[in-house]
Amino acid sequence: MGITSRTENQGRTIFINVTERFDFNQHAVFRKLLNDAKDGCEFVVDLTAAEYMDSSALGLLLLLRKKAGNNRVELRYVKPSAIEKVVSASNFSRLFDCKAVSPL
């Protein structure tokens, strides 16, 4: 439930998994995760199990992008889904490496 994370690739890739609602309530956990992350990491944010995302969540993704610097940030989500709608309406696909997957 909420946010979980793991690292791969000798700690250079951080996987962040968000389930259910991605909104302001995840703010503290997400920020701590970013603060703890080493510089020079790439990120994969898995939203395939998330059901909802609001503008605060988009703000958190912007923070993550800033943390990543020039490194890759990948967003994974189901298409079609509520998440996909938010990502496309906000044109965030221009800032992130987006991977839309088909529903199971």
Place this chain on the structure above:
Amino acid sequence: MLAQAAADTSPVQVLLVAEPSLASELADMLASFDFRLTLRHEPISLQQLADQSHFDLAIIDLSLVVASLSGPACDAQLPVILLGTEAEQQSLQDRFTTLEPVIEDFLLKPVQALSLRLKIRALIKEVRLSRQLEQQNTRLLEHMANTRAEAEMASYLFYNNLMDQVSDSIRGYNRFLKSSSDFCGDLTLARYSPSGSIFIMHVDATGHGLSATVTLMPVVDTFHSMVARGYALPMIVREMNRKLSYKLPPDRFVAASLVEVDLLHEQVSIWNGGMPPVLLLNAQGQKLAAFPSRHMALGILDNASFDSGVERIELPAGGGLFSCSDGFIDQSNAAGQAYGAERLLHQLATVPRDSLMSSLVASLKEFSGLPAFDDDVSLYYLYFPELRLFLDQQHSLESSRRLHEIHPFNWSMNLFGQQIARQEVASTCNDLLQGLGFPQSFCQRAFTVISELSNNAIDHGLLGLSSGLKTVSDGFAEYYVQRDMRLQTLAEKDHLRIQLDWRVRDGAPALCIEVQHSGEGFDAEAVLAKPREELSGRGLLLIRRLSSSLAFADAGRLAQAILE
């Protein structure tokens, strides 16, 4: 500012009431404790005990308590450890006494050092905890009072600074705003530009409440000042983004849609970054077209990657534009369904236009079944025919009689080099004409003519830009990039002169506007002889429509327009 309450480290105060010998014996037992002991050898009454509230606890030899043990209960606030004989303990046990509410424990004499110490240790711990709790409660109350005061302040700012009354005076523009808390992260405003264009801004800041409202301030300031100075939509959007991207923290941004309705050029421009689609409706409220978000919200991208390109359509005769924030479409009901775009389109085509705002809001309330909405909700409808009618009425209302009352004047300004790049000629002239008492509609015409003529003089005459660039796709962006670059090369030899001359000509007062430059001229006769549709490139068609005469001299470097 909230003063951080210092943690209370003052020693625990203990009152010991006993005969001198017993008292010193007890004091020795408790020597290892960190508290302040006050000795009293005289008897103590219940009333006196009730007055000892500055003590945290009391140890009292029952033989020194002056009280009938029946009567009203003792209302002392401090816990008391009684010391007494077995017989005394028995008498307290048999019936309720006035002392009972304050008795924390009863220790038999002779007092065992260990049981006294354990008891005292537990009580001191309790006293410290309850003190801490009390302090935290006080701080929490202060915090709450502060938060409330700040909420009121922000609410005041919102309603007085951001929600201007000017917007409500623009006929043909109707809006609705409802915040989910004391303040709103949504806002929509409308303003007339000096040329008579109507600008509409619709924004939705990240999050809700105070922090969302605060992020709107720079947007609103930019909107007001740039619209008032006659800037074009792409420049306004670009400046809003620039300001927000350095003023806001990285996780904050503002979704926005901006619209300009240019009644003179019969053109509507739309820029949408992160808002739901702006809808073009026909007279029956049916959707003709949608302008979805093609850009990122404001405050995310740096100036170089930001795209200020707008979509343009010809101003339709009927119908209007509708826009709402996502709080409207995403509002869900008890079953977890969202209101949705389909339902919105159906409502738009069903409810009467006169009561569009209230009908839509009523429909949303009925759908959600809730007294308040989950998110801030804002919407507006811009009805084209009413905008037009209002503009025409304004023109006819301001009678030519007023123009006759304005006495003659002559004003001119000569600009050289970089001053040409820095000055906003049309805006300066507009301020001047307003100060001289010209009616609004006349100022709007003059503003448009002056801005067309001075832009022609600068862009084509001094900078040598080709308007052909603007006709190809992406040409607009390229045009402005080149324009910015060439403006920096203007040197002192480059000259722009503008003159306004107001006096009676042929029996009627008229304003003669002259704009002259030192750059490349053009074959005015050949251009003016072209068919009407080809003139639009240089705005000459528009100038002709607004003025009673347009002439060129000095090989096309001097333009002269007369307004009556």
